[in-house]
Amino acid sequence: MxxxxxxxxxxxxxxxxxxxxxxxxxxxxxxxxxxxxxxxxxxxxxxxxxxxxxxFVPGDVPVDPLPDDVTTDAVLLDLARLVRRLHDAAEGWAPPPGAVFGSIPGTPDPPLEPLFEAPELVSHQDYCPGNVVFRDGRPVAFIDFDLARPTTRVADLVNLLHWWAPLRDPVDRAPALADVDVVPRVLAAVEAYGLTAAQRAQVVPVAVRRARNVVHAMRAAADVDPVFRRWWETGTAEEVVRTRDWLAAEAPRLAEALA
Ligand SMILES: Nc1ncnc2c1ncn2[C@@H]1O[C@H](COP(=O)(O)OP(=O)(O)OP(=O)(O)O)[C@@H](O)[C@H]1O
Ligand SMILES: [Mg+2]
Incomplete structure (x- = not known):
């Protein structure tokens, strides 16, 4: 595994x-x-x-690229609602004194561009396909909370949108989503979650900053960790730059739709 x-x-x-x-x-x-x-x-x-x-959570865990049956709008909306439930349950949890949180190895210090002013809750932050368990084609659980840390509802939801809308260049998407306009999918997911108007306005700026951060974080991780180095050298270097540039280009259209 x-x-x-x-x-x-x-x-x-x-x-x-x-x-x-x-x-x-x-x-x-x-x-x-x-x-x-x-x-x-x-x-x-x-x-x-x-x-x-x-x-152990019984079920099926997909791998990237997403298989067709988990690229549906219904799955995306289920995921958005599941993140909402997670956030509502997480809110109010105060980490124990001296709590240590995980991070991608070699995360640069000074830190990357901040995604928020103050954290609102602790959440998962790593909704890649390998961290979601499905049963009968519907998502039933998130696993692998290794990157859970203080964040905001919007920043955490943006991670979900990256993987599942997805907020990625068409060449990096599952075949079933390569030609899909992701803007309506983002809108539907944001509505299923129930973001406020103020939170909706943060989605695009946070996603753009996140995508820029990921380029730096993955490059730094490749310097210190052999697994990340292997990923970096076998496509990740190009992929994270494509994501960043695709998102920067799509940002105005997406922001307008969310306004
Ligand atoms: N609690 C669990 N219930 C069911 N399956 C699990 C559980 N924990 C881990 N797995 C399985 O093991 C795989 C790897 O576990 P996990 O995600 O915790 O580690 P990882 O280092 O992130 O691995 P990967 O890089 O593959 O995501 C998962 O993708 C899943 O298939
Ligand atoms: Mg994992």
């Missing part, structure tokens, strides 16, 4: 290496459960070999 993380399944659980942010993520997952959000793995502590234990 997996690319970055050494994940093994053991019966109804998965075991993953303990990292500096594991305790924070487990506390967060427990909070989500207490607030009634069940579309995420259950945090089950650490096993006798020192590995993190999470419940």
């Amino acid at each position: 997996g690319g970055v993380t050494d994940v093994v399944r053991l019966g109804a659980t998965v075991r993953r290496p303990v990292r500096p942010f594991t305790a924070t993520v487990q506390a967060y997952l427990r909070h989500l459960r207490e607030r009634g959000f069940d579309a995420a793995p259950e945090a089950l502590g650490v096993d006798d070999q020192g590995r993190e234990v999470l419940s």
Whole structure:
């Protein structure tokens, strides 16, 4: 299982290496459960070999490029509603003192262009296809909260839109979405989530900044991490630049539609 993380399944659980942010993520997952959000793995502590234990979520996890059956509008709207439920459950959670959050390796310091002034909640921030579990063609859970950290509703939703609208150059999309105008899909997703007018106005500027940040973050990660270096050298370098440039070109049209 997996690319970055050494994940093994053991019966109804998965075991993953303990990292500096594991305790924070487990506390967060427990909070989500207490607030009634069940579309995420259950945090089950650490096993006798020192590995993190999470419940295994049965279902299918797609890989990029998206298979046709998960490129429908219905799936996108389900995902937007699932993120809304996640946000509503997350709101009000105060990270424990000294909480450590995960990040992409080598994240540049000083930081990238900020996506918000002040965080509103802790959320997932990494809705790539490999982090969503489907059953009967519908999304039922998010997994892999390794990049969960303080963020805003808009910044987190923009990550979902990147992968699933998607906010990507046509050549990087699933075949079924290559010729699709993503503007109506973004509008529908934003409506399914229920963003306010003020939040809608932030979507495009945040997405544009995020896409610029990703170029720097992935390049920095490639310098320090062999997995990211391999990705960088096998297409990621070109892809992140295409995403950034496609989004910059589409930004005016998308912003007008959202206004
Ligand atoms: N709790 C879980 N329930 C079901 N499947 C899981 C769970 N955790 C991990 N998996 C499976 O293992 C894969 C890798 O796990 P995870 O996403 O946590 O690690 P990763 O390092 O991000 O791997 P990748 O780079 O492939 O996303 C997932 O894409 C999924 O197929
Ligand atoms: Mg993952």
